[in-house]
Amino acid sequence: MKRVPMLSAGHAAVDFYQGAVPALVPFLVAGRGYGYVAVSGIVLAATLLSSIVQPLFGVLTDRWRMPWLIPLSMVVAGAGVAFGGVTDSYALTWLAVALSGLGVAAYHPEAARLARIASAGSHVRMSWFSLGGTLGFATAPVLVTPLLAWWGLGASPFLAVPAVLGAAVTLPAILATAGGERAATAAGPASGRDDWPSFVRLTLVIVFRSVVYVGLSAFVALYMGGGAAGAVALFVLFAGGAVGTVLGGRLAARWGRTRTMRLAYALSIPAVAGVALAPGPVALVFIAASSLALYAPFSLHVTLGQDLLPSRVGTAGGVTLGLAVSAGGLAGPLVGAVAEATTLRTALACLIVFPVLAWLLARTLKEPALT
Structure with a gap:
């Protein structure tokens, strides 16, 4: 049974709804x-x-094993978006979308924990799990926009289909992995001491990385002129992220996670600078390089965080996949404010400082000594 591909498919299904909500905005x-x-x-x-x-869900999954939460959270995420498109009340729409976000939040800590078990320590396999989420988020606008453009908001219930399919595909892998986990738990508990100082530094690395990527994804289309050119820029950004996710797992298998992270963030510095400084279409090369470099450490953040907190892998997954990534997005309005006060090129140039900070902090991280 290919458990990791099944879990990756479920990851794609649930993260589809993170991309579906912004795609709903023009129709609302x-x-x-x-x-x-x-x-x-x-x-x-x-x-x-x-x-x-x-x-918070990470803390709960550290105390109680809840594999059943994975398919339930996927269905909740899909139902929220489906209902949000058909209700006429703003309050109900807000609550429905919040419910979808709650489903997404409930999914990641437990799914990351089971993916860690199913991957059996393989960075390559874990990168495939992470790739599922990247592809799910990126494909959401491609599916949501034509559906609602043709049928209108009344077709929103059809958006629940990926959640149902994802839950069905993932369920056999969940049952098999949870069964193997019970056997391993009976043999003995996980060992190792939690390294909170290193985990905090890793969290800051993820926040700095998120600021850069969210800033690029929000403004690179406008920077390239919008229209077809902007669409091409976004495609290059998303495609580079997919390739970088898998590449990072393969490099980590050869060089180790911390060395791969340091190299990736070092390369992201000139890549992000090139986006802001290169003329015209040449910037596409640097957009691709930035995406590759910023996504190469993506799955490594999760496994490294789990190894730094071996007794709290759910909490580690919740922070590295959720809080730290989204916290970086809060800087998006600041980037926009700089762009309005100066120019978009200047705003993107300001992003260069964040991969520098990520690289400096990544240099302080070491592979945890697991016992």
């Missing part, structure tokens, strides 16, 4: 007349609530 504006503040509140309901609650 056109169909219901919501203003920018109103739709910003809806997006915030999904992203901020998910990032805050996710570590």
Whole structure:
């Protein structure tokens, strides 16, 4: 049984809803007349609530094994988006989208814990699990936009289909992995001492990385001129992220996680600088390089965090997959404010400082000595 590919498919299904909520925004504006503040509140309901609650679910999964939470959370995430598109009440729409974010938050800590078990310590396999989430998020606008453009918001219930399919595909892998975990637990508990200082530094690395990537994803299309050129830039950014996720796992298998992280963040510094400074279409090369470098350590963050907190792998997964990643996104409005006060090129140039900070902090991290 290919448990990791099955879990990766489930990861794609649940992260589809993180990308689906922003894709709903233009249709809520056109169909219901919501203003920018109103739709910003809806997006915030999904992203901020998910990032805050996710570590709490991590704490719960550290105390109690809850594999059943994975398919349930996927269905909840899908149901929230499906209902949010058909209700006419802003309050109900907000609550439905918040419910979807709650489902996404509930999924990640427990799923990351089981993926760690299923991958049996392989960085390559864990990178495939992470790749599922990247692809799910990136493909959401491709599926949501044509569906709602053709049928309108009334077709939103069809958006629950990926959640149901994902839960069905993932269920056999969950049962098999949870069964193997019970046998391993009976043989003896996980050993090792939690290294909180290193985990805090790793969390800051992820936040700095998130600031850069969210800033690029939010403004690179406009920077390249919008329209077809902007769409190409976003495709390059997302495609580079998918390739970088798998590449990072393979490099870590050969060189180790911390060495791969340091190399990736060192390379991201000139890559991000090139995005802001290179002329015209040449910037696409640096967009691709930035995405590769920023996503190469993505799955390594999760496994390293779990190894730094061996007695709290759920908490580690909740922070590295949720809170730290979303916290970086809070800097997005600041990047926009700099762009309005100066130029978009200047705002993107300001992002260069964050991969420098990530690289400096990554240099202080060492592979945990597991016993």
